[in-house]
Amino acid sequence: MRTVRMLAIGTLMHVKQISRSPFELAIALVVPVVQATLAVYLFRSGGEEHRLLEAAVGAGVMGVWSSVLFGSGGAIQTQRWMGTLEMIMLAPRRPVLVILPITIATGLTGIYALLATLLWGRFLYGIKLDFAHPVAFVVAAVVCVVALGMFGLLLASTFVLMRNANALANTLEYPVWLVSGMLLPITVLPAWTSPIAAALPTTWGARALREATSGGPVWPSVGICLGVSLLCLVLGGLALTHVERRARAAATLALA
Amino acid sequence: MKTLRLMGLGGVIAYRALFNWTTPGMFVGTLLVGPLFQLLFFAYLGRQLQVADDRFYIVGNAVLTASLACVFGGTMAVANERRYGTLGHVLLSPRSRTAIFWGRVIPYAGNGLLIAVVTLAVGALLLGLRIPLGALPGLLLAMAAGSLACGFFGLTLGALGLRFRDVWVVSNVSVALLLLLTGVNVPASELPGWMVTVGGWLPITHAAEAARRLAAGDGLAAAAPALGQELLVGAGYAVAAVVLLKIFEVESRRRASLDAL
Numbered sequence A: 001m002r003t004v005r006m007l008a009i010g011t012l013m014h015v016k017q018i019s020r021s022p023f024e025l026a027i028a029l030v031v032p033v034v035q036a037t038l039a040v041y042l043f044r045s046g047g048e049e050h051r052l053l054e055a056a057v058g059a060g061v062m063g064v065w066s067s068v069l070f071g072s073g074g075a076i077q078t079q080r081w082m083g084t085l086e087m088i089m090l091a092p093r094r095p096v097l098v099i100l101p102i103t104i105a106t107g108l109t110g111i112y113a114l115l116a117t118l119l120w121g122r123f124l125y126g127i128k129l130d131f132a133h134p135v136a137f138v139v140a141a142v143v144c145v146v147a148l149g150m151f152g153l154l155l156a157s158t159f160v161l162m163r164n165a166n167a168l169a170n171t172l173e174y175p176v177w178l179v180s181g182m183l184l185p186i187t188v189l190p191a192w193t194s195p196i197a198a199a200l201p202t203t204w205g206a207r208a209l210r211e212a213t214s215g216g217p218v219w220p221s222v223g224i225c226l227g228v229s230l231l232c233l234v235l236g237g238l239a240l241t242h243v244e245r246r247a248r249a250a251a252t253l254a255l256a
Numbered sequence B: 001m002k003t004l005r006l007m008g009l010g011g012v013i014a015y016r017a018l019f020n021w022t023t024p025g026m027f028v029g030t031l032l033v034g035p036l037f038q039l040l041f042f043a044y045l046g047r048q049l050q051v052a053d054d055r056f057y058i059v060g061n062a063v064l065t066a067s068l069a070c071v072f073g074g075t076m077a078v079a080n081e082r083r084y085g086t087l088g089h090v091l092l093s094p095r096s097r098t099a100i101f102w103g104r105v106i107p108y109a110g111n112g113l114l115i116a117v118v119t120l121a122v123g124a125l126l127l128g129l130r131i132p133l134g135a136l137p138g139l140l141l142a143m144a145a146g147s148l149a150c151g152f153f154g155l156t157l158g159a160l161g162l163r164f165r166d167v168w169v170v171s172n173v174s175v176a177l178l179l180l181l182t183g184v185n186v187p188a189s190e191l192p193g194w195m196v197t198v199g200g201w202l203p204i205t206h207a208a209e210a211a212r213r214l215a216a217g218d219g220l221a222a223a224a225p226a227l228g229q230e231l232l233v234g235a236g237y238a239v240a241a242v243v244l245l246k247i248f249e250v251e252s253r254r255r256a257s258l259d260a261l
Helices: A002-019 A022-045 A049-073 A075-082 A085-089 A095-125 A134-159 A165-179 A193-199 A201-214 A218-250 B002-018 B024-049 B054-083 B087-092 B097-127 B133-160 B167-181 B193-200 B205-215 B220-254
Strands: none
Touching: A002 A022, A002 A095, A022 A049, A022 A095, A022 B024, A022 B167, A049 A075, A049 A095, A049 A134, A049 A165, A049 A201, A075 A085, A075 A095, A075 A134, A085 A095, A095 A134, A095 A218, A134 A165, A134 A201, A134 A218, A165 A193, A165 B024, A201 A218, B002 B054, B002 B097, B024 B054, B024 B097, B054 B087, B054 B097, B054 B133, B054 B167, B054 B205, B097 B133, B097 B220, B133 B167, B133 B205, B133 B220, B167 B193, B193 B205, B205 B220
């Protein structure tokens, strides 16, 4: 119970902190809206007007991924720059419990993107928010955010070994959008991308949201998304513990 | 001649100093692999939606990929001087501000050109696009014009960094807007009139049009008007950047806020 409380309070604190950054807010709100507009015009041009809601949701998930990628990827680096990394690592809890709230918070901030693209589509382009499974959509959105937060932990723990993780994060934005099928079905991609897609929680999260939007079996995708994410959590936790011990032994925790 | 030397040498030294965080691996990953996936993303999306053919997406996105290095590079040319506390020293120089800052853009434009060329070559190989050999010099010219225009556009945004605290918000939003407004991913005929008008004043729009004509084998004469327009847009941003830098420099001196972040 104490662990759940700690995770919840930690997440709330980091959401509040991120929400006060004009940069984070502008990126979470404006860029996904631009991408949603692009998606709407692309789908209209292709005569796929009946899939505009799917396009808006897809653009929103792209925004969630960007938020997690840049936020979680740089989570430890950001704490290091702010001079708070030593303090949070001194907390008498496992490193994974201290960093996980940060990465989940970046996923929750990404929810802004999903909401922004849906509201933008509704009010500017008159897209009816006519979800095939509305309740499942909400559940899938929450699972997707938490799952991406866990995936973010794995990113955070591996990126900490690289000096300029923020720059490297740029490289991973489009590949994951592409391979996870956030805007286009992965069936149109070369066959060798399928195993990669299957290993990514983003694929299952995006699929669950798409199925909740346009119809389909939502729950298997939600379940697989959670399963893959829990695996990421375990791997991320192990990597984080290893990195923390190494950094303490070498006295390099505060060094970039 | 001395001014050209200042622009060339000064630009290269500043590039090495301000772009010091990268390594070869990081450069390839961030500036070559990332843009290639951008091209693949839109090419596959375009194929699936049947909006336009592969040439439209491959050539257009290859030209657009230069914007990443050029817009952020142009912005960094001013914003990072301020961040590292060296802007005051640059502005104390007795040499022409115009030459100093225009020179800053050249290495980033070269970077952008390299990215565009690599992205076009790899994208065409992966997706099986044939480009006439005779079109290559013209394509290189179109990509160079687009890169230069983007660099000056980035410099203009960097100048805004002297007035606004977080210029990176502006740069990130601008790069996203270029995806939409330049007609690289959605044909101009499918966009609202106002977006097409705004796109006409942005870098890349005309360079992408010229590059598409050249890749289609239309020849340099057919692409020349669009190329000319791209150069005009670039020249416009070059002048705008210098004027804004001058205005904000005077204001920053008056308010003693030159190095305030």
